[in-house]
Amino acid sequence: MTQLPPVPSNASLETYSIKEGIKVIEQFFDLPFDYSNPEGEKIRVFARNLIPKRKAKTAKEEEELPYPSSRVFARHAGSNLASTFSGLTYRLGGPGYEIPFPNINGYVAEIHEQGYQTLWMDPRGTGLSTHISPESLPASLTTDQAIADYLKFFRADSIVKDCEAIRRILLGHKPNPEDRKWTILGQSFGGFCAITYLSFHSEGLKEVFTTGGLAPLVDHPDSVYAATVLRVMKRNKIYYDKYPQDIQRVRNIMSYLEENEVQVSNGGRLSPNRFQHLGMDFGMHGGIDRVHQLVFRAANDLDTFGHLTYKTVQLIEQAQSFDGNPIFSILHEAIYCQGRASKWAAARTLQDYPQFSWSSVKSLADSVPIYFTGEMIFPSMFDDYANLRPLKGAAEIIAQYDGWGQLFDLQQLSKNEVKVSSVSYFDDMYVDFNLAQDTAAKIKNTEQYITNQLVHSGLRADPKDVMKHLFQLSKREYD
Template sequence: MTAIETLQDGQTTETYVIKEGVKVVERFFQLPLDYAKPDGKKIQVFARHMIPKWKAKTSKEEDELPYLLYLQGGPGFEIPLQDTSGFAKEIHEKGYQTLWLDQRGTGLSTAISPDVLTSLKSDQEIADYLKHFRADNIVRDCEAIRQILIGHKPHPEDRKWTIMGQSFGGFCAITYLSFHSQGLKEVFMTGGLAPLVDHPDPVYKATIKKVAQRNKIYYEKYPRDIKRVRDLLTYLEENEVLLPNGGRLTPRRWQQLGLDLGMSGGIDRIHQLVLRASNDLALFGKLSYKLLQTVERKQDFDGNPLFAILHEPIYCQGQAPRWAAARVVEQDPRFSWAHVKTLAETEPIYYFGEMIFPDMFDDYSNLRPLKGAAELLARDSSWGPLYDLKQLAKNEVKVSAATYIDDMYVDYGLAQETAAAIRGTEQYITNQLFHNGIHAEPKEVMQRLFALSRREYD
């Protein structure tokens, strides 16, 4: 049975129960677009509230369960309904009720897409609007929601909650620690020790080394893919290939499939695409609809444009990103098809990693209307602060982080600098898992984090 309710604080909720007795409350909040203008334009922010009924049989017991807020990776991705397995189960078993935030601009939270930005008439208006969707405002949303849900509790400690950030969610957690630590009881992070930088250049100079290493491992495992990929890029260069939604499949767009290289099983998944494409060219002389459909579905930028628009600005404090990834990649000829195609057929062309390029706003159909705004944001140096190093140095909130030595997206060396900068940070460090360790081995990762959280010094 579903119950719908509008509460006095303007929040709308919808409640139901899923399998194994997990109560779900869908919560919709109306919050300021710009917190400097709290009475101005509002946006919707959605959070899915999940309560393990085996831990709380009555409303009073529910109210007493501690909250854990989960912050998704990205930027720019929503969170699907969690089932009763995986790391959600591990968290619920520890007696938490959980809140799964669709960060502003994603999912059910006034999502960003060209087709819903029709009231904004110029590239500058779109750029100004999108500047409100970084970690600083995501954290302000979290604080507003915390006040609504538990700000009324009489005991100060009961007005705090625990947060957990995966990847970019960890970046948000560090912003939270910097400016609103009074609302936090404890912080967990997985692959989320953000580089504490002012601009993205140091990030890409570090991560491109790991991307190159993953390419080397890929071609060592599948040496026949060297020629297959070269033949495929030659075909894409000589033919206009359109994807089902009207996007263009260019050599550079194929290289962008390397985003998956840093995930568990990513090397094998890319090989399967290459094998399918090579087979298509051998049998039909062209790429099949199924292959094109698969490529389109693996690349999220059309449906989650914030991932492309704000990927470099998430590192910026008072400096412009200026297409940092493109500038760094240009210095390494192994990633340049124009260069590699002139070499012997035994020379591989490298895939890109988690990198955004200006030509993506031509090749992806749903990014094209945002090209002008993206250019403005790439040149914008007025980004506000994301971190307070002095506050982090005197941090008093318990921080437990899972850190992956072979992380292709969050450089291990930079992560260690961040861990040293946040007072009291404890880490579970491993070279056995990749960036998606929380999904690949949820029980292992959560047990390690909870063990760190409970550890006492002798």
């Protein structure tokens, strides 16, 4: 296992209670920016601990509550947290997304009901952790190369090292080695991080749950996009079959955006390409209907006023989070890279699919739909999104960078002894089912609940069903 340097327990705490009997402990940790230089620059990481007070009525009971972690779940050694319970840490999707204050109902309630306290960590570069945005980058980063070199430290390998450092701060004091471990739950990219954790720091893990998060074990994203583009096309077909009048509506909107300069509120450009990015929502429960409502509204604007109204443009802008979470755009393809450059893999893949190209489709019959794109990043985004423009040069450098380190260890995964219980979605648009099955076969001690009744956001859409199956899988009971 990879050894991490000692990390001082320098967390700051704030504690309060909210309804439903939940105790909240909010903590900041100053951790090494680069773990190969632990005495060097520090980065701040935020974690929020939720403790169900009905499961832990005394400080001693809190101390014994186990940790499940969502993104990173842990407990603080110096606080009066419960510790007879186990803990669970939760990791959200991404990369580049923070964890909003958890809805204490839904799957959070299901986890707490099982006797866990939970820890919710904003990964480095997001949320209340040292946030990455053009205006928040260190002043010393004066060139595109310097910015690119800095951003290389925000992948799963660094995130997992942060998690492991926090685990040792929160649980390292416990006399029983098993009590120093925690359980992690990884949704989507959180599952990718869980696989990195299993590869290099499995000694810190008691158990792993993933939902839509069995990452493709590849060293380059080309095979990922070759698979997922077919799933995006399937979702487009479902969309236009459900809303056939949107074929003409979308064509009209694309023509209007091509012929007119439309700005969103922060100065970004609503280009035809940017409008197609709405398709990223197609893989979520209700996503197709949400996109239709935006299309219907935009088409009504054009029919009524001959232009898009402020409100419609505002709604489209609010449906796209690339400006506020720039790590996603800069590092999305890099989450698949080991020793190879991504070279704008999604853009290269779509060159073989004219259904996504407005320049190809616009000259065809009005009955031919233009397809929306999915979870894909394109160079043009660094022109269309105002908050990505200052990062355009760094993004190009990262796309051409081939010195990426390891994100997983196949040999270690093949002999994994940590119990892994996963929910996989047959119709997942973001994490291809067939690639996920290849991954499951390569990680020893992995079992799955597979369903075609839910899609990638199943944990949020039907938390009771998903968590029930995860906890049932965890029992490893067989007929």
